[in-house]
Amino acid sequence: MCDDTQLRLLGLGDGPLPKTRPVYRHIAQAIERGITTGALALDFRLPAERDLAGALKVSRTTIVSAYRDLETRGLVRGYVGRGTFVSAAPEASGAPFAWRGKVAAAASRSSDGAIRDLLRHAADPSVVSVAAGSPALEGFPVDAYRRSMDRAIKRDVRLAFGHGPTEGLPVLREAIAHRFGGQPHNVLVLAGAQQGLDLLARCLVDPGDTVVVDRPGYLGALHTFNAAGARLVGWDVMRHDLDELEDLITRYRPKLIYTNPTFQNPTGWTMPLKLRRQLLSLASRLRVPIIEDDTYRELFLNTPPPPSLHSMDTQSVVIHLNTFSKALAPGLRLGWLSAAPPIIEQLALLKQRSDPHMPNLNQMIVAEMIVDGTFDRNLADLRTEHRRRRDAMIGALERHGAAGKLQWTVPDGGLYLWCRLSGRLKASQVQTHALAESVAFVRGEAFYVDQAGERELRICYSSVPANRADDVANRIMRAVNGAKRDLATPSQLVAIV
Amino acid sequence: MCDDTQLRLLGLGDGPLPKTRPVYRHIAQAIERGITTGALALDFRLPAERDLAGALKVSRTTIVSAYRDLETRGLVRGYVGRGTFVSAAPEASGAPFAWRGKVAAAASRSSDGAIRDLLRHAADPSVVSVAAGSPALEGFPVDAYRRSMDRAIKRDVRLAFGHGPTEGLPVLREAIAHRFGGQPHNVLVLAGAQQGLDLLARCLVDPGDTVVVDRPGYLGALHTFNAAGARLVGWDVMRHDLDELEDLITRYRPKLIYTNPTFQNPTGWTMPLKLRRQLLSLASRLRVPIIEDDTYRELFLNTPPPPSLHSMDTQSVVIHLNTFSKALAPGLRLGWLSAAPPIIEQLALLKQRSDPHMPNLNQMIVAEMIVDGTFDRNLADLRTEHRRRRDAMIGALERHGAAGKLQWTVPDGGLYLWCRLSGRLKASQVQTHALAESVAFVRGEAFYVDQAGERELRICYSSVPANRADDVANRIMRAVNGAKRDLATPSQLVAIV
Numbered sequence: 001m002c003d004d005t006q007l008r009l010l011g012l013g014d015g016p017l018p019k020t021r022p023v024y025r026h027i028a029q030a031i032e033r034g035i036t037t038g039a040l041a042l043d044f045r046l047p048a049e050r051d052l053a054g055a056l057k058v059s060r061t062t063i064v065s066a067y068r069d070l071e072t073r074g075l076v077r078g079y080v081g082r083g084t085f086v087s088a089a090p091e092a093s094g095a096p097f098a099w100r101g102k103v104a105a106a107a108s109r110s111s112d113g114a115i116r117d118l119l120r121h122a123a124d125p126s127v128v129s130v131a132a133g134s135p136a137l138e139g140f141p142v143d144a145y146r147r148s149m150d151r152a153i154k155r156d157v158r159l160a161f162g163h164g165p166t167e168g169l170p171v172l173r174e175a176i177a178h179r180f181g182g183q184p185h186n187v188l189v190l191a192g193a194q195q196g197l198d199l200l201a202r203c204l205v206d207p208g209d210t211v212v213v214d215r216p217g218y219l220g221a222l223h224t225f226n227a228a229g230a231r232l233v234g235w236d237v238m239r240h241d242l243d244e245l246e247d248l249i250t251r252y253r254p255k256l257i258y259t260n261p262t263f264q265n266p267t268g269w270t271m272p273l274k275l276r277r278q279l280l281s282l283a284s285r286l287r288v289p290i291i292e293d294d295t296y297r298e299l300f301l302n303t304p305p306p307p308s309l310h311s312m313d314t315q316s317v318v319i320h321l322n323t324f325s326k327a328l329a330p331g332l333r334l335g336w337l338s339a340a341p342p343i344i345e346q347l348a349l350l351k352q353r354s355d356p357h358m359p360n361l362n363q364m365i366v367a368e369m370i371v372d373g374t375f376d377r378n379l380a381d382l383r384t385e386h387r388r389r390r391d392a393m394i395g396a397l398e399r400h401g402a403a404g405k406l407q408w409t410v411p412d413g414g415l416y417l418w419c420r421l422s423g424r425l426k427a428s429q430v431q432t433h434a435l436a437e438s439v440a441f442v443r444g445e446a447f448y449v450d451q452a453g454e455r456e457l458r459i460c461y462s463s464v465p466a467n468r469a470d471d472v473a474n475r476i477m478r479a480v481n482g483a484k485r486d487l488a489t490p491s492q493l494v495a496i497v
Numbered sequence: 498m499c500d501d502t503q504l505r506l507l508g509l510g511d512g513p514l515p516k517t518r519p520v521y522r523h524i525a526q527a528i529e530r531g532i533t534t535g536a537l538a539l540d541f542r543l544p545a546e547r548d549l550a551g552a553l554k555v556s557r558t559t560i561v562s563a564y565r566d567l568e569t570r571g572l573v574r575g576y577v578g579r580g581t582f583v584s585a586a587p588e589a590s591g592a593p594f595a596w597r598g599k600v601a602a603a604a605s606r607s608s609d610g611a612i613r614d615l616l617r618h619a620a621d622p623s624v625v626s627v628a629a630g631s632p633a634l635e636g637f638p639v640d641a642y643r644r645s646m647d648r649a650i651k652r653d654v655r656l657a658f659g660h661g662p663t664e665g666l667p668v669l670r671e672a673i674a675h676r677f678g679g680q681p682h683n684v685l686v687l688a689g690a691q692q693g694l695d696l697l698a699r700c701l702v703d704p705g706d707t708v709v710v711d712r713p714g715y716l717g718a719l720h721t722f723n724a725a726g727a728r729l730v731g732w733d734v735m736r737h738d739l740d741e742l743e744d745l746i747t748r749y750r751p752k753l754i755y756t757n758p759t760f761q762n763p764t765g766w767t768m769p770l771k772l773r774r775q776l777l778s779l780a781s782r783l784r785v786p787i788i789e790d791d792t793y794r795e796l797f798l799n800t801p802p803p804p805s806l807h808s809m810d811t812q813s814v815v816i817h818l819n820t821f822s823k824a825l826a827p828g829l830r831l832g833w834l835s836a837a838p839p840i841i842e843q844l845a846l847l848k849q850r851s852d853p854h855m856p857n858l859n860q861m862i863v864a865e866m867i868v869d870g871t872f873d874r875n876l877a878d879l880r881t882e883h884r885r886r887r888d889a890m891i892g893a894l895e896r897h898g899a900a901g902k903l904q905w906t907v908p909d910g911g912l913y914l915w916c917r918l919s920g921r922l923k924a925s926q927v928q929t930h931a932l933a934e935s936v937a938f939v940r941g942e943a944f945y946v947d948q949a950g951e952r953e954l955r956i957c958y959s960s961v962p963a964n965r966a967d968d969v970a971n972r973i974m975r976a977v978n979g980a981k982r983d984l985a986t987p988s989q990l991v992a993i994v
Contacts, residue, residue, distance in 0.1 A: 068750055074784065102701050105703055107700045107847055134659055137654060142654060146643075149643070157634060157637055158634045161637050161829065162631055162827055163629050163828065191852045192852070194852070194853055195851050198851035199851070203600060224851075329658035331658040331856055333855065333856045346600055353721055353724055354691065354696070354852075355688045355695075356689070357830070358830065361828060362859070
């Protein structure tokens with residue numbers, strides 16, 4: 001339906017159409033004027049082509065041409081089955097190109113900047129960040145890194161700075177298989193676990209597919225599957241109820257299960273051996289692939305965790321994701337994935353589209369550091385240092401009055417302290433004060449697919465040297481106390497003050 | 498329609514359905530048996546649910562359950578509006594998980610392994626490759642690289658090995674803006690130009706959108722836009738007819754134009770200044786954004802090329818892509834993109850999904866090499882060396898009898914010799930012989946969207962040291978001569994011999 005009121009709104013209600021220029025141009029210009037003046041707001045839905053054609057007594061082709069003209073200029077966008085919507089105002093002179101209207105439908109699902117903001121804070125010297133997950137870097141084996149680099153360059157400068165295979169350099173694939181299990185041809189070298197998630201989402205998830213994820217679970221995974229158009233269903237990791245999972249699978253027929261069963265991000269929880277066996281058997285029986293994110297396995301603080309799902313899997317049902325970001329350094333941007341050959345093949349084809357191969361020199365250096373034992377010596381140092389940092393952070397939080405305000409379970413691996421606020425306090429309220437204290441953490445909501453987690457927050461203890469824990473804990477507790485005071489104060493009063 | 502013949506083919510034609518187990522399981526198992534034995538081949542279309550339900554006299558829900566069961570196990574896949582197809586055979590025991598059937602519809606568009614194969618050859622010591630594009634690497638400024646690295650680590654080890662912002666480290670964005678023009682906030686640091694193409698395709702191209710590309714044009718770009726579901730239309734770069742382009746735009750309403758106007762890959766052609774002005778004005782008038790791939794700009798062999806489209810653009814209609822892969826080293830995996838801020842913002846959100854940031858240390862090193870002049874000194878050396886290699890390759894091809902068999906235009910920039918075979922000879926026929934000679938080039942077809950180019954081939958001269966040009970040219974001409982002899986020989990004879 002398109003009545004006179006609507007025609008007037010479109011700027012097309014005043015008299016007959018002109019005969020001197022193409023009618024479609026006249027219509028397009030009238031609508032453009034409406035967009036420019038703001039009469040037609042962003043997301044305003046234009047009349048259906050058929051209806052507008054009827055109301056103006058022109059052919060439908062004329063309206064199609066007018067809408068196309070507007071679409072070409074980025075001012076409107078048509079969506080099959082939904083209609084045509086105003087997508088951008090013409091920009092002010094000097095930047096006349098309405099770029100926003102050109103953005104593809106799938107890309108606009110990527111509007112969550114959580115990871116980017118994490119990284120921005122992590123690199124901002126004016127903010128004390130316990131948001132991004134980073135191991136201790138102060139003891140990074142710089143000399144070994146430099147020696148490995150020199151050897152690599154001396155061995156083959158053309159290889160070091162030249163092209164390499166998409167799957168990864170053989171020397172690194174072999175070192176990974178030897179150190180972490182599996183065969184070199186099952187290994188795909190990546191720019192980090194996040195790239196693996198993105199490739200897997202692109203490879204396996206069609207829009208509308210269901211994916212079962214940890215609840216709470218790694219925010220980057222939730223974000224990536226979301227952006228792929230998946231419907232996310234959370235499996236409660238702390239309750240670890242296998243019947244619940246079987247129900248979820250039967251009910252939603254998920255395309256895959258994403259889980260981080262070892263020193264889980266964010267909770268620090270580790271799945272017991274028996275449950276690992278049961279989960280594997282359930283997934284094999286119901287034929288649902290598992291993506292096992294094993295990022296934190298090596299970062300135990302007391303005893304090594306149970307074996308990975310991947311190492312127990314006899315049915316090739318598990319894809320294993322790992323990274324050097326936490327067990328060595330995030331700045332290296334190297335990770336890997338182990339899977340059955342048909343999946344490695346398909347993922348390599350997808351990877352070459354965006355990122356044909358990882359830097360060869362970086363791969364050669366890391367391979368060398370694994371083979372010559374630097375990687376494992378550094379890991380042992382990291383475990384000691386992380387234990388010290390965990391205890392320092394917990395001690396400092398307690399000294400600054402966390403009791404009765406902030407609770408946690410002491411983690412025995414991973415990089416995080418997963419905290420729960422007492423009473424009615426929300427992490428978002430604490431965050432407002434934290435920004436004033438120049439300290440950044442991650443709010444619990446980011447880890448849930450269902451708007452839960454508002455009283456939880458994640459602190460990365462491993463990135464804070466022990467001698468700085470006191471300052472960080474002090475800022476955090478000042479933020480908690482500030483938020484508590486707001487709660488106690490009637491909000492009108494706050495507004496006046 | 499589903500008749501008796503089809504029921505028999507499905508293994509469901511022999512008598513009444515059993516009463517002892519769920520009917521849907523019986524149906525699923527019958528179809529699975531058919532898939533296992535090969536009676537139902539890959540891509541076989543199962544009857545519509547409604548039809549099979551009617552033929553078997555069961556409810557449609559039963560068929561839906563049976564098909565879902567098969568789909569969950571990766572054996573069939575349903576596509577809305579098209580039907581349900583056999584997607585994989587159950588794998589042999591030991592690898593029981595039918596992964597192939599799990600691959601998403603969009604991912605299967607990525608089946609072109611051309612780039613991956615290029616890279617594989619480039620890193621394979623048993624093959625002499627003039628396929629992948631690489632600058633001379635033998636003179637890479639290793640000492641300056643090491644010195645820059647030491648300075649970066651000494652300055653800030655936590656930054657060097659830690660997290661960084663998605664858009665790139667400020668120090669590199671500033672160095673790029675200063676050296677190549679523009680402002681730091683218009684720069685997005687990438688893993689190479691290919692990542693920029695992928696991000697742009699994901700950001701701007703909806704399946705079904707048209708993209709105008711150079712004809713012939715960079716194969717990675719064709720591949721990426723193809724994989725994004727675009728319809729590709731070629732604009733003939735050698736004819737450079739602006740009326741033709743205007744026709745293409747009016748006819749196909751493309752979402753964008755991709756062009757590589759300076760020492761074009763593969764032809765070496767450079768767009769004259771006047772045509773650049775006309776192209777810009779056309780694109781602004783018709784509101785079609787241009788992606789300008791400026792990868793080879795710095796690699797002129799005689800005189801500098803005309804200014805980039807991007808530097809002449811007053812309407813923000815051009816997105817500029819560039820990389821350090823050709824002007825420094827491909828193994829660094831660093832490139833960048835310059836665009837209007839709304840596009841940088843959207844691309845950074847997309848990038849964080851797969852590749853949250855580039856390695857900080859590598860960024861710090863390259864920034865340092867730009868600022869201290871190493872980059873430009875190395876470029877001057879590269880130009881001299883590439884001139885020498887171009888002349889050596891051309892001389893060697895001529896000595897080995899290229900006249901009358903292989904023609905080219907001498908390039909005055911870029912890395913490639915774009916060759917045309919004489920007579921009826923096809924590059925695919927030459928390639929067969931080239932593999933026996935252990936030499937790899939790229940066939941012309943890879944650069945065309947329309948199956949043309951079968952008599953053309955691309956040789957990267959810059960990766961071959963002058964003293965090895967003779968050997969490479971000898972192998973190439975032996976392959977050409979071998980293919981010519983085949984042509985002269987009736988094919989029956991070849992089969993007998």
